[in-house]
Amino acid sequence: MITIALSKGRLAEQAIDLLEKAGYDVNAAREKSRKLILEDPKSGLRFILAKPADVPTYVEYGAADIGVVGKDTLLEEGRQLYEVIDLGFGRCRMCVAGPKELEGKLDMIPNKRVGTKYPNITRAYFEGVKNESVEIIKLNGSVELAPLIGLSEVIVDIVESGRTLYENGLEVLETVADISARVVVNRVSMRMKSDEIKPMIDRLREQVAIMNAEGREDK
Amino acid sequence: MGKKFYTPDGFTDILPDDCAYKRTLEGSLRNLFAMNGYQEIETPGVEYCDVYSATGFVKEEDLYKFTDQKGRLLCARYDGTVPAARFAAGIFRDEPLPIRLSYIENMYRFNQMGGGKQSGFTQAGIELLGARGAASDAEVIALAIKSALEIGITDLQVSIGQTEFFDGLARQFNLSDEDKEDIKEAVSCKDSVMIEKKASGLNSEDRQTITMLTECSGTYDTIEQFEGRVTDAKALNALRNIRNILDILDKYGYTRYITVDLGLFGSVDYYTGVIFKCYTYEVGFPIMSGGRYDSMSKVFGRDLEAVGFSMSLTLAITAMMRQGKKLEKSGAGTIVGGKTDLAIATAEKLRAQGFPAILDTTGMNEDELNRYAALKGIETVLYMREGDAE
Numbered sequence: 163m164i165t166i167a168l169s170k171g172r173l174a175e176q177a178i179d180l181l182e183k184a185g186y187d188v189n190a191a192r193e194k195s196r197k198l199i200l201e202d203p204k205s206g207l208r209f210i211l212a213k214p215a216d217v218p219t220y221v222e223y224g225a226a227d228i229g230v231v232g233k234d235t236l237l238e239e240g241r242q243l244y245e246v247i248d249l250g251f252g253r254c255r256m257c258v259a260g261p262k263e264l265e266g267k268l269d270m271i272p273n274k275r276v277g278t279k280y281p282n283i284t285r286a287y288f289e290g291v292k293n294e295s296v297e298i299i300k301l302n303g304s305v306e307l308a309p310l311i312g313l314s315e316v317i318v319d320i321v322e323s324g325r326t327l328y329e330n331g332l333e334v335l336e337t338v339a340d341i342s343a344r345v346v347v348n349r350v351s352m353r354m355k356s357d358e359i360k361p362m363i364d365r366l367r368e369q370v371a372i373m374n375a376e377g378r379e380d381k
Numbered sequence: 382m383g384k385k386f387y388t389p390d391g392f393t394d395i396l397p398d399d400c401a402y403k404r405t406l407e408g409s410l411r412n413l414f415a416m417n418g419y420q421e422i423e424t425p426g427v428e429y430c431d432v433y434s435a436t437g438f439v440k441e442e443d444l445y446k447f448t449d450q451k452g453r454l455l456c457a458r459y460d461g462t463v464p465a466a467r468f469a470a471g472i473f474r475d476e477p478l479p480i481r482l483s484y485i486e487n488m489y490r491f492n493q494m495g496g497g498k499q500s501g502f503t504q505a506g507i508e509l510l511g512a513r514g515a516a517s518d519a520e521v522i523a524l525a526i527k528s529a530l531e532i533g534i535t536d537l538q539v540s541i542g543q544t545e546f547f548d549g550l551a552r553q554f555n556l557s558d559e560d561k562e563d564i565k566e567a568v569s570c571k572d573s574v575m576i577e578k579k580a581s582g583l584n585s586e587d588r589q590t591i592t593m594l595t596e597c598s599g600t601y602d603t604i605e606q607f608e609g610r611v612t613d614a615k616a617l618n619a620l621r622n623i624r625n626i627l628d629i630l631d632k633y634g635y636t637r638y639i640t641v642d643l644g645l646f647g648s649v650d651y652y653t654g655v656i657f658k659c660y661t662y663e664v665g666f667p668i669m670s671g672g673r674y675d676s677m678s679k680v681f682g683r684d685l686e687a688v689g690f691s692m693s694l695t696l697a698i699t700a701m702m703r704q705g706k707k708l709e710k711s712g713a714g715t716i717v718g719g720k721t722d723l724a725i726a727t728a729e730k731l732r733a734q735g736f737p738a739i740l741d742t743t744g745m746n747e748d749e750l751n752r753y754a755a756l757k758g759i760e761t762v763l764y765m766r767e768g769d770a771e
Contacts, residue, residue, distance in 0.1 A: 224664060225665070243570065244570055248573075248574040350667065351665070353640065
């Protein structure tokens with residue numbers, strides 16, 4: 163039995179579609195219910211639906227063998243996992259954003275306050291990459307509010323189309339990292355259940371290659 | 382309302398049944414280590430912080446720190462290897478080599494907040510100091526496998542790597558220090574995307590060699606795969622070292638537990654040669670890990686090549702419980718109550734014959750004694766009356 167942890171929401175649906183294309187029986191996972199564990203003894207797959215930020219934890223501890231989760235969550239959680247496939251969907255960027263006036267002047271503000279849902283990524287970026295200390299203000303949503311009402315100078319957040327930023331008079335100032343959905347595997351499962359997991363990785367990789375090829379043709 | 386008292390975050394009490402089970406396993410391991418000539422030591426459990434910082438591999442924030450009366454910084458024992466290296470280089474400095482040491486002790490580490498990992502846990506391990514070469518490496522790996530089998534973990538996978546292999550490969554590919562670290566990190570996460578990106582400066586064959594590091598799954602065949610691709614002397618030596626280790630482990634009949642994984646790196650940086658991790662079902666972390674650490678004891682004043690391993694007994698027990706292998710509860714014996722002098726004599730007689738006996742010291746009557754025994758799962762109740770024989 164392989165346990166797969168999915169990030170509740172759109173990412174879970176896309177992951178289930180992909181598994182189906184790769185030839186797995188995912189009927190259990192499609193069941194419309196409020197159940198958090200969806201199991202199909204026939205196909206040997208068990209799905210658990212978790213909050214995205216918890217997926218790396220489930221996988222690191224081996225409660226799930228495999229997980230599908232955004233790179234943003236992986237960076238923020240910093241867990242010991244194998245990160246085997248870039249699924250290519252759920253694409254976006256982790257950015258530093260702020261008012262347009264700050265464009266090109268970000269480095270000139272000392273002791274910046276940064277509002278974010280991702281304190282670890284923010285710290286790693288400002289301290290590790292930019293070599294400066296910042297004051298991090300942890301927020302849980304609508305991060306764009308912070309610079310608008312003076313809680314912080316800038317924010318670090320996920321940017322997909324940039325529309326939310328734009329409508330609130332903010333701009334991307336710097337890119338921290340490119341984000342997309344990843345398949346992660348527990349380090350023990352990779353070895354103890356390699357007979358099931360390795361073929362699954364191969365089949366998923368094949369599907370991703372096909373999808374990417376189709377994507378290029380579409381363009 | 383009165384104040385409530387709990388154990389600190391990351392620490393738990395061990396209940397009697399579990400404790401008895403743990404002691405049994407500790408006993409088996411202690412015996413196994415002794416049978417192989419590893420002498421048990423007990424280190425104080427408190428070290429100067431300097432001992433750990435001198436080795437340069439433990440993150441300061443992971444240590445439980447406090448001070449002595451003079452304000453010097455102390456820490457709780459973080460692992461078994463560093464104190465053993467300090468011991469071998471210090472108090473044992475005139476001891477003939479090689480030195481074989483073992484320990485079964487509690488370790489204390491700050492783990493990620495809210496991660497649910499234990500901050501206090503028991504490790505059993507051995508260190509073979511002042512011995513180089515594949516024969517010593519193989520002895521330690523064999524003893525690790527024996528330890529797992531000894532306590533009842535039979536579904537076992539041991540991955541063996543060699544830190545010098547990647548060092549040699551990096552030299553062969555002329556990687557800068559930064560690229561080397563980045564690629565190492567990517568390989569250790571089996572992150573093919575990152576490998577492609579970080580190794581983009583290499584030719585396609587070399588890139589493929591790097592990718593192959595993430596896909597090792599054989600034994601001799603894995604070594605052969607790489608032999609054709611490697612020219613660096615250090616890397617070739619590393620492969621020869623693993624080949625020799627496999628040859629020796631084969632004599633123990635342990636080949637079936639082994640996978641050669643050249644993309645395996647230590648979570649700590651002190652390893653200088655062979656490195657290995659052991660996995661079983663039902664726990665998400667390796668239950669044992671070990672390897673060669675030739676440069677550590679130098680910082681304590683004696684240059685000793687060394688190799689060792691440690692098993693997390695805490696994780697091993699969790700694994701076995703989840704695998705349904707928990708030891709049968711042993712019968713709780715006899716409780717003796719009633720007339721004091723007769724009860725004492727009877728209890729003492731039972732104990733002398735090797736049967737556990739509890740003496741009632743609270744003056745329970747026969748009914749109370751029976752009720753108590755039933756609740757506690759005590760098999761036999763003896764209620765002594767005037768005139769009863771002992």
